[in-house]
Amino acid sequence: MGKTLRKLEVSSPVPADIDIANSVAPLHISDIAQELDLAPQHYDLYGKYKAKVLLSVIDELKGKEDGYYVVVGGITPTPLGEGKSTTTVGLCQALGAFLDKKVVTCLRQPSQGPTFGIKGGAAGGGYSQVIPMDEFNLHLTGDIHAITAANNLLAAAIDTRIFHESTQSDKALFNRLCPPNKEGKRTFNEVMLGRLQKLGISKSNPEDLTPTEAKQFARLDINPDSITWRRVMDVNDRFLRKISIGQGPEEKGMVRETGFDISVASEIMAVLALTTSLPDMRARLGKMVVGNSRGGDPITADDLGVGGALAVLMKDAINPTLMQTLEGTPVLVHAGPFANIAHGNSSIVADKIALKLVGPGGFVVTEAGFGADIGTEKFMNIKCRYSGLKPQCAVIVATIRALKMHGGGPDVVAGRPLDRAYVTENVALVEAGCINLARHIKNTKAYGVNVVVAVNMFSTDSEAELNAVRTAALSAGAFDAVICTHHAHGGKGAVDLGIAVQKACESVTQPLTFLYPLDISIKEKIEAIAKSYGASGVEYSEQAEKQIEMYSKQGFSGLPICMAKTQYSFSHNASEKGAPSGFVLPIRDVRGSIGAGFIYPLVGTMSTMPGLPTRPCFYDIDIDTETGRVIGLS
Amino acid sequence: MGKTLRKLEVSSPVPADIDIANSVAPLHISDIAQELDLAPQHYDLYGKYKAKVLLSVIDELKGKEDGYYVVVGGITPTPLGEGKSTTTVGLCQALGAFLDKKVVTCLRQPSQGPTFGIKGGAAGGGYSQVIPMDEFNLHLTGDIHAITAANNLLAAAIDTRIFHESTQSDKALFNRLCPPNKEGKRTFNEVMLGRLQKLGISKSNPEDLTPTEAKQFARLDINPDSITWRRVMDVNDRFLRKISIGQGPEEKGMVRETGFDISVASEIMAVLALTTSLPDMRARLGKMVVGNSRGGDPITADDLGVGGALAVLMKDAINPTLMQTLEGTPVLVHAGPFANIAHGNSSIVADKIALKLVGPGGFVVTEAGFGADIGTEKFMNIKCRYSGLKPQCAVIVATIRALKMHGGGPDVVAGRPLDRAYVTENVALVEAGCINLARHIKNTKAYGVNVVVAVNMFSTDSEAELNAVRTAALSAGAFDAVICTHHAHGGKGAVDLGIAVQKACESVTQPLTFLYPLDISIKEKIEAIAKSYGASGVEYSEQAEKQIEMYSKQGFSGLPICMAKTQYSFSHNASEKGAPSGFVLPIRDVRGSIGAGFIYPLVGTMSTMPGLPTRPCFYDIDIDTETGRVIGLS
Incomplete structure (x- = not known):
């Protein structure tokens, strides 16, 4: 690495995401490719800032050793999100631009639905972003x-x-x-x-x-x-x-x-x-x-x-798309399956290519959707099972805000101002909420990886609150717990996290241990996962029983399980914060994605088609017809 | 031109389209771009064989004179099609690879529906094709x-x-x-x-x-x-x-x-x-x-x-896609509006860019969908009206097969063997059918362009039959009429056509004359077009009357008219071959594409969503997982 790296000039307060994204001129993507030792025959350009890396690279580099493999999950989030993508990008900017490591960020491609609907884009945020932001959020390379x-x-x-x-x-x-x-x-x-x-x-x-x-x-x-x-x-x-x-x-x-x-x-x-x-x-x-x-x-x-x-x-879609972060480190964007009815992780092939490209001593950081109970669990039991890859380190992203919510703080609702509890010091609330973090640490550690907690810091967080999280994380078995300010400072704000992740990767000793084997019954697999949520048992609807019987009869019971559960609680009830236990997990229905290779039990109702609000994001989106530039993307 | 040109080795009988397409290794598209004096900042690569030419090229070349502008239409076709796209490509291969002219072919992007449904691809045929065929027919650059x-x-x-x-x-x-x-x-x-x-x-x-x-x-x-x-x-x-x-x-x-x-x-x-x-x-x-x-x-x-x-x-879709023919001449593929409810012509911006790129003495050949009664009429009255461009020459593609049909030959049905009348000599049938060709010539000439008839020759056509068409065409006012064998021989088979087109362009003297002015009523415009079909009058349904009144009241009566009529007859009745006249054209409904800029009267019912047959094309399409090559495309 080196030549493509870019020094960020940061402003305070942090400007809007689109303004930061537009303030940096991206490099031609062939420069980024070259830094990864990719020759022109290894990729297809899609304009100046995107390229599809051809799958054949895996075969060509077959003999080369993989780099370290890091997955980023999160604690049970508030509806505002706790900055998992931002932390994933920030960590890579730190590893690449400040710690002189070869690094590739592996991210999911966002749906255009939210871009024009409610949520806006998904390229990270603040000084930790993938650019160009409009190309990331629109069409990309057509997958x-x-x-x-x-x-x-x-x-x-x-x-x-x-x-x-x-x-x-x-x-x-x-x-x-x-x-x-x-x-x-x-x-x-x-x-x-x-x-x-x-x-x-x-x-x-x-x-x-x-x-x-x-x-x-x-x-x-x-x-x-x-x-x-x-x-x-x-x-x-x-x-x-x-x-x-x-x-x-x-x-x-x-x-x-x-x-x-x-x-x-x-x-x-x-x-x-x-x-x-x-x-x-x-x-x-x-x-x-x-x-x-x-x-x-x-x-x-x-x-x-x-x-x-x-x-x-799908023949071109199988090739991941190369992009860059604000600080000029490489990113592979590929696939974005729903995190509830599917497994919510970016592609295996992107991770595989990336691991070869960074090579020994390099780092591939990939994000798992939703909280670690869903995203990291599926990363391990579905994605790693199919890929044969083993991560060395799992990052768990936490915020003081979410921990306070788990400690008993008032409801956090998108679009409404935060309660005072969230913007003033309350160490006790944070300490109480760490019960949620602790269970995610314990569950994640059980896979045989080292767990590093990344506290995504907000300006309202106090020293005492942050210390409380560190203490709780370490006593729950985390390898390390680090305060990060990559949103405000880019890679520089995640250097400590980068160092902790490096140490975690270098010192892992255990093999990858799955939560369940494949050769037990569908119900036994569901129950193993339910237990990791804290459930005392599982209850099946008549429909679920019928479907399990059908899939077993059809010969599909050997597939892994992909739970379709709310991300807002360990349990099926989104309002149960902290670390609930003793509940009975209700399975409403069981479906199969047989080609993809998993059975997905429905815990409650999952919406698979969002709607538009009265004033969707599209109201602000337009094109500057003089410059051709996209305006109003958020 | 020159460096990118490629000599074809032709086989007889002509192999399948996909086999011919796969037998030629396409050049890197940047080589094709370079021959057009396009620098890397003028285009975005989309892989190795496609590039989007940026609209800004029009502004950069503002001062440069345009080349000659040629539109390819056809006589009223049989359901098998008479080879308009193939002739468009073949003519350009002749101009570029044999007559040493700067030339750009402007084609429509095909829908993926027919590619997987009934019709198959649309990249031309035989030795006159756009390559790579799979990229042309699938996704292209995502427009x-x-x-x-x-x-x-x-x-x-x-x-x-x-x-x-x-x-x-x-x-x-x-x-x-x-x-x-x-x-x-x-x-x-x-x-x-x-x-x-x-x-x-x-x-x-x-x-x-x-x-x-x-x-x-x-x-x-x-x-x-x-x-x-x-x-x-x-x-x-x-x-x-x-x-x-x-x-x-x-x-x-x-x-x-x-x-x-x-x-x-x-x-x-x-x-x-x-x-x-x-x-x-x-x-x-x-x-x-x-x-x-x-x-x-x-x-x-x-x-x-x-x-x-x-x-x-749509911001990237506005840039046309550069590809190449089998003989290495450049092609711009852009837009593919329906030829019935819309105007069936490729884009204005592609033609504009192409006219600047070829410059004075060069040629831009663009295809108009359906027969000349629909495609060329809409090309002149809608497309040229909005673009301000003037064509010098209109080619009308004819086949002996279609002329025999118009002369009273039996029905031609897709998927059924041709009647004997079509594969044995019958000069009288051809002569009788030239009434259809003659009306297309007369109508097209009225726009102030020189008309060249291209007879797309089949191996079963006789000398006497071909001579009959030449004679009829010239006596109907064609500038020239030429026999072409570009399907079997590539550009070499269309050299005479190329020479005729060049002469036609060089000797045109009249200005472009529209069939109707914009400032008359919707009904007057419809009637002007109906008259060109041979109709003695127009009959409006109650619904059509209501809609015409509504659009007039809403202030849209100044728009041009885009007739939605069958392509299989001058009249509304597909079975009336030749040059019917004296009929009353029924207008069932009138609709508007106000943003695009036309009113479209419906003459009969237009299907806007095709279906799949019992055994769709997709049954044969697969990927060779060893080579990544597409197989079975037709």
């Missing part, structure tokens, strides 16, 4: 658009197939699926041979199939009520949550209730995040289950003949 | 995805605004739209000031508005039944043609019938195609009308506060 296109092609394939099956005889259907070529010869292609194999038919010449076999092959006989595949759109469009489709006269009364999710909730996003190679992605896309046949068999994308087309649509 | 995102953000804004207006008092609504800032002060932003101006309220301080004015400002009072804005998706999904939205419990019964169109049918695509600059695009997007208030006033994107965000989503 989410590719997901939307692939997801909806599959959806169209499902309804159209049901329609065509309903209007055609077995013979007509078979003949249309396997039409004779110019020489009058019929052939099966690869994806069709796969379906035959699944059906136990070991014939490869269409003419040899018996009428029964031809029917089995051609008629998927999808049960419309069993379809779990929904359409997606990367827009906050609440009116699409529940819709009826097929109301046109040409669809002949085949009306069906369904709905749209936001694109990042698509299983294809989870596939992108969990895949390890192009052949693996092709296989996972083909295995995605969209519903059942009337006979109860799972119907996949490959049964519909569309798995290959989905892979083609 | 259609940007359109989808922008279109659907506007759609979400409409329904959510109606919802919030229905649940809030005037005061609450106003306060939410103009919330106090940290200092307790309320302000209007630019887009809000625009709405106030439209309402005739000349106040700029929110506190000064009377309650009535505040209500006028805050309550758009959209009539749900008047909403013309539909959602879009770049997928053939027939089940979305007619849907009901808002069926979720949180939407409180605000159910509404609507539907999805394919993305290329979005008005935003038409805006992209017709815009001339960034400020112009921002203005057009803001002016798009989505429906009416209950009082009958048009409601625009800027009334909803979202015009700026739409422009931000």
